[in-house]
Amino acid sequence: MAGTFSQIYIQLVFAVQGRNSLIQKSWEDELYKYITGIIQNKDQKLLAINGMPDHIHILIGLKTSFCLSDLVMEVKKASNKFVNEKKFCPYQFKWQDGYGAFSYSHSALDRVIAYINNQKEHHKKKTFKQEYKEFLKKFQIEHKDEYLFNWIEDN
Template sequence: MAHVVLYYHIVWRTKRSEHSITEEYERELYAYIHGYCKEKQCTLIRIGGMSDHLHMLVAIRPDIAVSEFMKVLKTETSKWLKSQKSKFPMFNGWANGYAAFTYCERDKEMIRHYIMNQKVHHRGVEFRSEYESMLAEWSLDPKTDLFLKDDD
């Protein structure tokens, strides 16, 4: 039997980076995402974010492709958020794509702490700058990345 642990730091944003995830009700969204992870038998270690984007650290089972995991997660949360219009009146959907970075066990606490402190972090850093720094850390060129491209 194989033993595989895959930790993903996944980042995704709202359509056109609209500030539509209300701080007052964000925990309800996080609880919904936690339920999705449990249903998929994946472990949500930490979730957090801002009104225009989310971060999560999650251990995804090796038999589930991260692309499929995120496709379904974004579809289901979009439906749920739209059904909660009184709590998330500005939500119009998620932007295309996401970013997923893998980490090992020894980095787990660092990433968990980073996600936990998103509100403090973003007092001085815009999402675009944060994301471009993440790309640089992984030696990726932001000019070739389509994740921040405005949605039609």
């Protein structure tokens, strides 16, 4: 019987609400494992996950049978609840609305995985705002700055 065969590689990027630096080193691995479980339980392939105290990068192999926005919504909703129930954070934890989704070819995967795994070193030289705007420019995504994340310096 004929079937549909595809593999779409997407890097997701989203930030903590208010771009606050709430994700602490002491519990970030637990958060990443929890998010990994959500993605795998939705029968999607997680290739890399890492981030900074104020944002996260996730590289997935997305099957065409699943809606990306539904997956992101589930990851954000469930991980918000997880962090708050575990009381990892002294403040109410929540992801900001919106996210970036950037597609890659199979040949770029090693480079993207290395980039995600190297977030801590990478952000010694570049802010999240600089990084995110570079993604938008590189992928030729038209946008208005007022609809981007709420940046810390804007608060």
